[in-house]
Amino acid sequence: MSDKIQPSNGASDDDEVVIETLTLPLDAWHRAHGGRMVEFAGYHMPVQYEGIMAEHLWTRENAGLFDVSHMGQLSITGEGVVAALEALLPAEIQKLPFNKARYSLLLNDEGGVLDDLMLTRQAEDRVYMVVNGATKYDDVSHMIEHLPDDVTINLMEDHALLAVQGPKAVDAVSRLIPGVEALVFMQAGAFQWQGHDIWLSRSGYTGEDGYEISLPAEAAEAFAEALLAQPEVKPIGLGARDSLRLEAGLPLYGHDLDPETTPVMADLGFALWKRRREAADFPGAQRILAEREHGPAVKRVGLLVEGRQPVREGASVVGEDGAVIGRVTSGGFAPSVGAPIAMAYVPTELAAPGSAVRLVQRGKVHAATVAAMPFVPHRYFRGA
Known part of the structure; x- marks a missing residue:
């Protein structure tokens, strides 16, 4: 049924369970x-x-x-579905034209990201949503818990x-x-x-x-x-x-995003729509708006890594005294750039492009420079 761990054949929670791939x-x-x-x-x-x-x-x-196809495709329907979803997301859905897609975020009460997603308003009472495969069952459970009973979620398996x-x-x-x-x-x-x-x-x-x-x-x-x-x-x-x-500078949930990370920390402020910011009526709004005004403690940045050796997720960002001050969340060799690149969370004072940082992976120190993202320009078709 799912990739969650579940007892089989009526076994209790204390019995051995099988994870089906x-x-x-x-x-x-x-x-x-x-x-x-x-x-x-x-x-x-x-x-x-x-x-x-x-x-x-x-x-x-x-x-x-x-x-x-591992991603979760959801058809969410019912009277008042737009207002109901806006209680969980910082998106502007009410004024979204039909058949227009938007990137958004499912947030917890502390403003942390439970998932990032794409939604499209298909009709007055119907929204199509694509969520991450690893979190889709948790996302559905969260929405069932928080949406009114007259809103129906169909997981399009x-x-x-x-x-x-x-x-x-x-x-x-x-x-x-x-x-x-x-x-x-x-x-x-x-x-x-x-x-x-x-x-x-x-x-x-x-x-x-x-x-x-x-x-x-x-x-x-x-x-x-x-x-x-x-x-x-x-x-x-x-x-x-x-x-x-x-x-392309696009975050991956479970690596660059997680429930401890806010949209401001993740540099996803564009997903916080103006009307929603002014109303401050989405989960975690108080914390998120305070971070927008005063700055978060850490921020997601791009890194150009010196040399040819990629630095992977889990490497530490260290200060001059060797203390850990940040973490690499994604990294690898970039074929179109011709060099290793990475994403990391660093103190906001080091988040400006051009800032020099040091990374430690398996005891080896790598020099890196904060770089503007995307590393390769987006080539989306926006019309003539």
Whole structure:
């Protein structure tokens, strides 16, 4: 059922439990196309096909096909659904036009981030939401607890979610679904493909132009094959997805974001909409607004690491006296930059681009410089 730990066969909580690793609708397809499978967020998922470097650069230059069906797709419906969701999120949903997508954050009462997500207002009483795969069941439980009884949450486990990313994504996808080329960044719409209902948004997680495509799971393999038949498209695994989002300066929940981190600390102030700030009516508003005014203790920054050795998550940021003053939350070699990069939380006084910091990984000291993000410019299509 899920990647949560649950007793099986009526066992009590004290008995041994089994964690089931789930399969994606395209599991056999990935294996047939050479995907090397690993466990991620409770699912078997492809980490790479021909190699992370090659897949990364192909996506930057052409179009990559990503299977992100592990993510949680939610259809949230009911009278008053917009006001109900605004009680949990700092987003401006009431004035959001239909079929426009927005990035937002599910917050706890202390202003910490429970998850980051994408939402689209599909109708007056219906919101489509995509949440992270590792947290989707917790997110649903949190929302059930806090939303009124007349709001219904449907976890769309009978749907797959694919992403096509890269400068040539529009060429490939528009051949299969005419009309998608008219969408601009963060715009969505309902389409048809071979009799199947498709929900498609011009968005993604790589910093490139592209689409995220929700469709019935039974249609996913045929649609993936149709995409792969396009000369611009190759399948891309988790490894390149991570290096692409890191270059784009996009945080990964559970690594760069967690319940102890506020939106201001994470440098996600754009997700705090003006009307909501003025009303101060979202969870953790008092703390978050105080951090906006006075500054947080620490802040998420980008780092350019000297040398060729990547510095990974878990490395320490240290001061001149060797004391730990921060932490690296993501890191790796950036193929498009040609150098190691990282994200870290550092004291706010060191958060300005150009600040020199030292990182310690397995006892070895690495010099780094705070850099503006994204490391590679975003190439979202915002219209002519």
